[in-house]
Amino acid sequence: MKKMMVAALCLSLFTASAEAFHKPVTLADQGSFTAGGTVVTAPGKLDNSKPLDAAGQTLHGDHAYVFYQKPVKAKKLGLVFLHGAGQSGKTWETTPDGRDGFQNLFLEKGYATYVVDQPRRGRAGQSTTGGTVSNKPMEQLWYDNFRIGLYPDVYRNAQVDWDENARDEFFRSMTPNTGAFDEQVISDAMAAVFEKSGDGVLMTHSQGGGPGWWTAIKSSHVKGVVALEPGSGFIFPEGEVPAPMETTSPFGALKGTPVARTDFEKLTKLPILVVYGDNIPTERTQEWNLDNWRVRLAMARLWVDTVNRHGGDATLLHLPEAGVYGNTHFLMSDKNNEKIASMIEAWMKEKKLDR
Numbered sequence: 017m018k019k020m021m022v023a024a025l026c027l028s029l030f031t032a033s034a035e036a037f038h039k040p041v042t043l044a045d046q047g048s049f050t051a052g053g054t055v056v057t058a059p060g061k062l063d064n065s066k067p068l069d070a071a072g073q074t075l076h077g078d079h080a081y082v083f084y085q086k087p088v089k090a091k092k093l094g095l096v097f098l099h100g101a102g103q104s105g106k107t108w109e110t111t112p113d114g115r116d117g118f119q120n121l122f123l124e125k126g127y128a129t130y131v132v133d134q135p136r137r138g139r140a141g142q143s144t145t146g147g148t149v150s151n152k153p154m155e156q157l158w159y160d161n162f163r164i165g166l167y168p169d170v171y172r173n174a175q176v177d178w179d180e181n182a183r184d185e186f187f188r189s190m191t192p193n194t195g196a197f198d199e200q201v202i203s204d205a206m207a208a209v210f211e212k213s214g215d216g217v218l219m220t221h222s223q224g225g226g227p228g229w230w231t232a233i234k235s236s237h238v239k240g241v242v243a244l245e246p247g248s249g250f251i252f253p254e255g256e257v258p259a260p261m262e263t264t265s266p267f268g269a270l271k272g273t274p275v276a277r278t279d280f281e282k283l284t285k286l287p288i289l290v291v292y293g294d295n296i297p298t299e300r301t302q303e304w305n306l307d308n309w310r311v312r313l314a315m316a317r318l319w320v321d322t323v324n325r326h327g328g329d330a331t332l333l334h335l336p337e338a339g340v341y342g343n344t345h346f347l348m349s350d351k352n353n354e355k356i357a358s359m360i361e362a363w364m365k366e367k368k369l370d371r
Contacts, residue, residue, distance in 0.1 A: 052205030053079025060183030100222025143195025
């Protein structure tokens with residue numbers, strides 16, 4: 017019965033049509049703010065006559081940066097966007113080939129949008145831990161891993177039609193960490209974001225999935241979660257963590273993380289949609305970039321089942337199973353991103369998150 021319900025939902029989402037024309041949007045407000053973070057003070061007494069002496073001076077870091085836009089007559093629930101690894105808020109903005117990204121598409125649909133740069137990344141780059149930014153050329157690894165194709169090629173059915181300028185734009189969106197990636201630091205800052213933005217839906221991408229679950233645990237302002245291709249950070253109740261999933265990917269086996277049952281069950285109190293794209297195999301393969309996502313989709317299925325077994329409302333939407341083909345890891349910027357946005361909104365309407 018559950019599978020039939022999911023299949024019916026997938027069909028209804030698939031039949032949701034994207035708007036044919038873009039509407040002009042009148043803004044009631046836009047701006048930016050920081051949220052969360054900590055302050056570190058160097059030992060000693062500040063001496064203003066010795067400006068190069070750190071003693072007594074402060075460093076504000078580990079906060080999130082947020083750019084927001086609110087349309088006139090905005091819906092009650094806004095959308096807060098959290099990016100993934102190697103990315104910044106740019107993920108949600110204009111696509112590499114110059115089309116509207118999710119920031120604009122959902123703004124046009126009447127939602128206030130809050131686009132986040134996570135702590136220690138992008139415009140929130142001040143880190144209390146410090147770090148070394150690598151200059152090692154690794155862009156082709158990420159191109160392959162993001163299931164665009166095997167560089168410089170594009171998969172035959174991929175929803176990508178880039179010229180050299182678009183590919184250059186994509187590579188220039190890559191952004192390094194300025195300090196260690198820390199789910200708790202990020203989710204603390206994200207909970208502070210929701211304190212300022214108010215009730216809303218959290219949309220995460222890739223590595224943002226893990227901090228996203230923790231944000232929903234920490235903040236009652238999160239009324240729903242849409243997770244696009246979560247790649248890590250799958251949390252399970254203590255005693256229910258699946259065995260590690262081996263893969264040919266150089267990133268190693270995918271492991272779940274145990275959490276207190278009381279924390280996990282907070283995720284059962286709100287609707288959750290998990291979405292994956294195409295070109296993800298079901299059997300182990302030596303094509304490491306695809307096998308990397310085989311285990312992540314498999315872990316996501318177990319995670320969704322666990323949420324629902326504990327009385328939650330989680331849905332996994334694998335786009336090819338809904339008749340939508342060719343999506344890369346970057347669903348929000350693929351050629352059919354308007355269709356994907358409309359499918360997500362159809363789910364939000366069903367869950368009464370479009371208020």
